[in-house]
Amino acid sequence: MEIQHQHIRLEQYHPQKIYLFYVVLAVGALISALGLGSAYYMEHHGHVVTGMNNQVFWGLPHVFAIFLIVAASGVLNVASIGSVFGKKMYKPRAPLSGMLAIAMLAAGLAVIMLDLGRADRLIIAMTHFNPTSVFGWNVVLYPGFFGIVGLYLWTLMDKPMNQYSKYAGFAAFFWRIALTTGTGSIFAFVVARQAYHSAILPPMFIVMSFAWGLAAFMIVQRVMFGWCDIMIDVSIRARLKNLLGIFIAASAYFVIVYHLTNIYFAKQTGFESFILLNGGTITVIFWLGYVFLGTILPLFMLFHPDIWPRPLAVCAASGLAIVGAFSFLYVFIIGGQLYPLDIFPGMEVTSTFMDGKIDTYVPSLPEILLGFGGLGIAFTITVLGVRSLRFLPNDDVTVLDGGGHILE
Amino acid sequence: MSEQEHDTGGASRRKFIGAAAAAGGMAVIAPGIHLIEVSQANAPTRPPGEAASNLVRWGMLIDTNKCTAGCDDCVKACATENNINEKVADVRQGSQWIRKIEVKEAKGGHTFSLPMMCQHCAEPPCVDVCPTGASMKRADGIVLVDRHSCIGCRYCMMACPYKARSFVHQPLTGQNPEVPRGQGCVESCNFCVTRIDKGQLPACVESCAKAGHHAMIFGDLNDPSSEIARRIAQTATTQIRADLRLDLGVRYQGI
C-alpha cells in the first residue's frame, strides 16, 4: 500500500486562523528581542551584571544553551527512526523533526555565543581552530549539523530528491551522535573537576537527547495539530508515548549509574552528599525537579492506562520531561561548580576565594531573559518554518492497525 | 658563551643543559634589582629581536615553611604590579591572579600557608581546551592568555585544576602600560612576563624577598646551576595535584 507523504501547511485547514500566526510570531519575536537586549546589556556592562562569577562562570545561559543543543540533536531522532530504522510511522514526521533540530541548534548556539565575554569576536572562533579543544571540535560539528540536516530536509521535501533521503538520513544520524558526544565531552574531558570527569557523560547525553528531543517534538506536534484541529491518531500517540517513556527511564538509569559510581569512590562522597543531601536549592532541584517532576511523574502519566489516553496527558508529560531536563542541567552545571575544587585532597582549606567553601549562585534578570530569549528564537524559527513550508506530518491512519503498526 | 646559542630550538636536551648552565653564569644586572635576586633569577635578558627559547623553563619554588599565615605581601605586590585594583561589589567577580590558601591536615592538624596561582604546567589543560588558541604556552614555559584572540568562553577556567584563571567582569581603565587587561577576556598569572623579559623577578617574588621572608624563589628549571634547580635537586618538593601529571612550573616545599 502506498503511504502518503504529504505534509500540511497551516493555512490549508483554517485560513481564518491565520491572524493567530502573526500574534504567535509577535510573541516569539518579543521574547527573542528581550534576550538579545539582555545580551547587549551584558556585553556593555560586563558580566558583573550577572550572577556569574569566577567560581560559577557558566550559569543559567549555559543551562538553556546546552538544553537546546542536546535537544536539537535528539529531536532529529524522530526522523532517524523513519529513515535509518525504516519505521514508516515516523517518516511523515521527518521534516518537522529536521526543522526543529535546526531551529533549536541555532537558538542554543545563539545563547552560547551571546554569553561570550567577547561576542564581537565570533569571527575569531570560526577562523582560529585549536584541534585539541572539544569546543574546537564543536565549531566543526555544529555548522556541519546545519549543513547535513539541511541536505536531509531537501531530500525529504523535494520529490526528485526523495531517493537520496535514506543516505542523507544515515549521514544525519551519525553526525548527530558525534555532535552529542562532542557536547557531552565538553564536560567528560575536564580532568580536574570531580563533577564532570567521567566517560559515562557522552552516552548519558545521547540518551538524554533522545528523551528531551522527543519531548520537545511531541509538544510542538501537539500544539500545531491542535491549531489545525487535527487529533493525532491514538495508535500513533501510543507508540510515541511509549518511546518517550523508555527514553526518560533510560536517562534516569544513566543518572543513577553516574551518581552511584561517585558515591562508591570515597573521594567523591563529599560532592555527592552536597548534590543529593545537603546542597540546599541544588538538592531540592535534583529531587523535586529532576527525580519527581521530570522522571517519576511523567513515567506514571505515560504508562498509567487511565491517564495517558486523555487529551493533553502525553503533552503534559512531555512538558514535565523538559522541566526535568532543565533541573538536571541546572544541578549538573551549576551544582558542579558550586562545590569547591579539590586542590588539596584530604586537607581542609580556607582562602579569600571560596577554597574549601560551598558557593551560592543566584541568576540575575539579564541571564534569565537571555536564556528564555534562546527558547524564543527556537520558537520563532519553528513558527516561521511551519507557516512557510510543509513541515507538519500528515498521517494516513488507514494504513495503521490498532497498535499503531503499519499494515502492509 | 653568548645568548644566541639559546635560539637553536631543536637542540637535544643534553646539549641545552650545557648551554643553559654556561648562560646561567652570566647575570645581567638590570636597574633596580638587588644582586641577590639576580643570582636567584639567573635571568639572562634576551637581546632585542630574539624570541623566548625553549632551552629555558621558568619555574618557581615556594617554601611553605617560610610562608606565614595571614601574610599577603605577594598578593598585594601582584595587584600593584598588574594594576588589579578595580572595585567589585562581589569579591568573587574580581580577578584572582594569586591568592593565599591556608591548609590544614584534616586528621593531624598540621597547618601551612601558601600562595596559589597559575602553576605554569608543561601540559596545560587550559591550552588544550581553548577553542581559539588564545590560551598558550610560550617557548620558555610561561602560560599566557593572548587577549587578542580570547573570546571569553571560560572553558579554560573549567579545565584549570587550580582555579588560577579569572574572567574580567567589567570595563577597566588605568591599566599598567606594560600589562594590558580588559573586559570580557580571561586572565591569569603570567609570571610577570614583561619583567622577566627585562631580567627582573616576578613582583610577588621580589616583594617576598623585600619583606625578608624569602619563601619564593624564581629561576630557570633547566639550568642545573640555578638556585631553584639546585634546591629541587636537593630537597623534597611537591607538585600540587601531581596525580594529573601536568609537569608544573611551580613547586612547593614543606607540604
Next chain:
Amino acid sequence: MLRIFRLAVGVLSAVATLCSTGAVAGESRVPKPAITIENPGKCVAPVDEMRRNHMDMLKHTRNKTLREGVRGMKTSLNGCIECHASKSTGSVTGSNENFCQACHSFVAVKLDCWGCHQPQANYKADKATTALPADHASTAGAK
C-alpha cells in the same frame, strides 16, 4: 510591491545625490578628522605606509611579542602613544580630537586596542617598585 520598490529606489538615490553633492562641495556631514601629531618626524615609517599598514604592523608586533616573546621591536603600540598622545589629554583616545579616535570615528572602524591597553603616554600607575623603562628605550637600542 513594485510601487514600494520604486519608492525605495527613489529615496535611496535622493539620499545618494545629497551625500555626493555635499562631498563635492567639501561639506561632508561628518567633519574631517583633525590630526595633530604632538611629536612629529620620528615615525617608524612614512605617513602613506603608516596609514595603509599600521594595523598589520601592530598585529605582527603583537604576535611576535606576546606569542614568541620578542622584545624591543621597531614597532610597538606604546611607541605609537609616545608621539601621538594629545598634549592636552595625554591620550590617543577618548575624544575625536585624539589621534586614534579622530580617524577611526571618521572611517567608522571600531578601535579594539584601548579596552585593554593603556591609551595614555607615560602613564604612571601608583607603582611602588622599580620604574620600568618604556618599550621605546630598548627600541632605540634595536635601531
